[in-house]
Amino acid sequence: MLSRSAYRLLSRNVFKQGGKCFQSNLHSPSSKLPFYQRHWKLLSLITSFSAGWIIYDISDVRSFIHGRIEMPLFHAFTSPEFSHSVAVMAASWGITPRDFTPDDQALAVELWGKKFSNPVGLAAGFDKQADAIPGLLNFGFSYLEVGSVTPLPQPGNPKPRYFRLKPDLAVVNRYGFNSEGHEVILEKIQKRIRKHISKNKPELLKSYDENPAAYTDPSVLGVPRSLLPNKYLGINLGKNKNGNEVEDYVTGVRKFGNYADVLVINVSSPNTPGLRSLQRKSALTELLSAAVTERNKLNAPNPPLVVKIAPDLSETELSDIAAVLKKCKVDGVIVGNTTIQRPDTLKSTKHVEETGGLSGPPLKPITLNTLRTLRKHLSSDIPIIGCGGISSGKDAIEYARAGASMVQVYTALGYDGPVVAHKIKQEILAELNGKRWVDIIGKEE
Numbered sequence: 001m002l003s004r005s006a007y008r009l010l011s012r013n014v015f016k017q018g019g020k021c022f023q024s025n026l027h028s029p030s031s032k033l034p035f036y037q038r039h040w041k042l043l044s045l046i047t048s049f050s051a052g053w054i055i056y057d058i059s060d061v062r063s064f065i066h067g068r069i070e071m072p073l074f075h076a077f078t079s080p081e082f083s084h085s086v087a088v089m090a091a092s093w094g095i096t097p098r099d100f101t102p103d104d105q106a107l108a109v110e111l112w113g114k115k116f117s118n119p120v121g122l123a124a125g126f127d128k129q130a131d132a133i134p135g136l137l138n139f140g141f142s143y144l145e146v147g148s149v150t151p152l153p154q155p156g157n158p159k160p161r162y163f164r165l166k167p168d169l170a171v172v173n174r175y176g177f178n179s180e181g182h183e184v185i186l187e188k189i190q191k192r193i194r195k196h197i198s199k200n201k202p203e204l205l206k207s208y209d210e211n212p213a214a215y216t217d218p219s220v221l222g223v224p225r226s227l228l229p230n231k232y233l234g235i236n237l238g239k240n241k242n243g244n245e246v247e248d249y250v251t252g253v254r255k256f257g258n259y260a261d262v263l264v265i266n267v268s269s270p271n272t273p274g275l276r277s278l279q280r281k282s283a284l285t286e287l288l289s290a291a292v293t294e295r296n297k298l299n300a301p302n303p304p305l306v307v308k309i310a311p312d313l314s315e316t317e318l319s320d321i322a323a324v325l326k327k328c329k330v331d332g333v334i335v336g337n338t339t340i341q342r343p344d345t346l347k348s349t350k351h352v353e354e355t356g357g358l359s360g361p362p363l364k365p366i367t368l369n370t371l372r373t374l375r376k377h378l379s380s381d382i383p384i385i386g387c388g389g390i391s392s393g394k395d396a397i398e399y400a401r402a403g404a405s406m407v408q409v410y411t412a413l414g415y416d417g418p419v420v421a422h423k424i425k426q427e428i429l430a431e432l433n434g435k436r437w438v439d440i441i442g443k444e445e
Contacts, residue, residue, distance in 0.1 A: 061097045061139055061418040071417045080162040080171060084414065088127055091135030099140030099422045104429055106436045111383055111405055112304040112331060114261065116142040117230045119428075119437050120396065120421050123334075123387050123408035124148055124236035124264065124308075128178060130185045133192065137231045139413075140421035143406065144226065146185070148238030148266050149256070151248050153181035157271065161356070165348035169391065169415050170360025172351055173338065176271040177238045182255050189259045196227050213258040213299060225261045225303075232261035236308070238269070245278060246287050250294045253305075257298040265291055268310040268337035270357045276310055281320040288328040304331035309374075311336035311367040311388055318370065322377035333378070334385045334408070335371045339363050360411040364389025368402055375403035375442070391416065393427020403442045 074083040090096050107118040121143030127136055130146040137144050156178025163172045179185070190212050197208050197215065200222060208215045218224050226233035237252035239245060249265055257263060265288065267278040278287055288307060295305050307330055309321060325333060338357020346352055346362055367388025375384060386404030390396055391412035399407050412420045428437065 059097050061099045061422050063097060066097060066417045067419055071415070075164070075166070075415075079160065080164050080414070081159065084126070084162065087414075088129075088132050091127075091132030094135055096132075096135045096138070097418050098138040101140075101422060101426075103140075103142070103425065106429060106432055106434075107425060108436075109405060109438055112262075114224070114232060115230060116232065116406065118142045118421075118425050119400070119406040120424050121145070121234075121385070121406060121408040122413065122421075123410040124234070124266065125173075125175070125410055126413065128175075129180045130188050130235075133226060133233060134228060137226060137228055139418050140425065142230065143232045143234060143262075143408075145234035145236045145262075145264060145408070147236030147264075148177050148179065148269070149182060149185050149235060149252060150177050150179040150238050150240045151182050151243060151251050152240050153184065154179055154240055163351035163354050163356075164414075165346070165351055165358075165360070167347035168360060168362050169411070170346075170348070170358060170362050171411050171414065172354045172356045172358050174271045174354070174356030177241070177269065179238070182252065186255055186259070189256075192227060193221070193225075193259070196221065196223075216258045217299070217301065218261075225259055233259075234262040234264050234306075235260040236264040236266050238266050239272065239275065241272060245274075245283065246290050249287060250290050253291050253294040253298075257295055257303055260303045263291075263295065263303045263305050264334065265305065265307045266337075268308050270310070270338060270340045276312075279309060279313065279317065279321065281324060284321065284324045285328065288324060288330055292328055292330065306330070306332040306334055306385070308334040309336055309370075311339050311363065311370045312341060313370060315373050318374045319377045322374060322379070325382055326379050330382065332383045332385065333374070334387055335374060335404075336367050336388055339366050339388075341366060359388070360415075361389045361391060364395060364398075368398065371399065371404060372402050390424070391420070393424050393429070393431050396424055396428050397431045397440065400437065400441050401444045405441055 103117040109116050109119045120141055122136055122141045122145065124145035124147050127133065127144065127146045133144060133146065154177065157174050157176035161174045165171060193212065193216060194208060197204050204215055216225060221227065223229050224232050235256045237249050239248035253263060267275060269275055278284060292305055295302055307325065338359045340357065342352055342358065343362050371384060371386055383405040384403055385406045385408060386399035387408040390399065390407050390409050396407045409420060416423065
């Protein structure tokens, strides 16, 4: 549609202007006219066709322009945080490309009674302020986490706080839960839902304005709370730098529970002082018990409650976490977040010593080891989402065989660009070789 519109617009304008421009020469001998004046209609047609093709091409995530031109230019001439901001801004304006390829049935997976068309999600930390939900999901992800969201606005750590380790296709970040706060982000989400209801169920608009949380049931909306068919919205909850270790999360559950398809309790960021101490058995039990109790008070249907843990945990700590998850009846776990380790395999010399969490391919063996260890101790009815260093279909398959029901990417989006979800899905299908994703979960070779 976009290319056809562009073609009509460009053709109309070029022909119109061309006619005026060359009107005075129409009666001149054609042999005396320059080539471009004698053949202006043909040139206009070629120009408009080319422009239409380019517009059509860049609307698809597979376009060479994104991977071969845009991404190298951003990496060469902009800082990582600036590139990140531009990507989110473009997605929020709806001018980013889409994955037009329907997901193969072999990629489907069901968790918590929800049918995901593919197992590839985008981790929290990319769309921190819930600005670009539809734009990013249209890259081909089946699941998107926004946040982490903190109760009160906070700027995070001073800049610079995001560094590329190009030889390793990795990054180090110390954003520090920079968040616009509950109220601002909740308002954005409510506005999206209001727009959806206004367009699709205008008879409910007045009731929604009076009590928004009562009209977010997917059966009422006709779609998941992401507002896109077969795609799901996770809201990742964090605590303020000097916030309360339990109440900050409980408040988040209360505020966002009726607007999320999945709620995530993030106790794993290395960039908020003391946050990872919440992974200790007693602290985690207190936190998750309170969060689950609050979740159970929400309007039905209650979203699944998932906890996100760090990859830098011992087997004893992971065994304790597994016991807590079962005791508190938590619905799932994300393994993991960035690592504070700096593996000997790193090729980069620049920025390696920066304070912050490392993500990208060097993180994969660390996270995979943590996931395998946790899976041994964890009840089989509690699913794991794998997150750490995934940049290919082969990586995703490795996580699935280790016991992950789904995977999430983060750093790979910053290196590969919008095509990353499409690329990983196609590579998964090639690796499956006729099998289904669900057939290989937990089936180590």
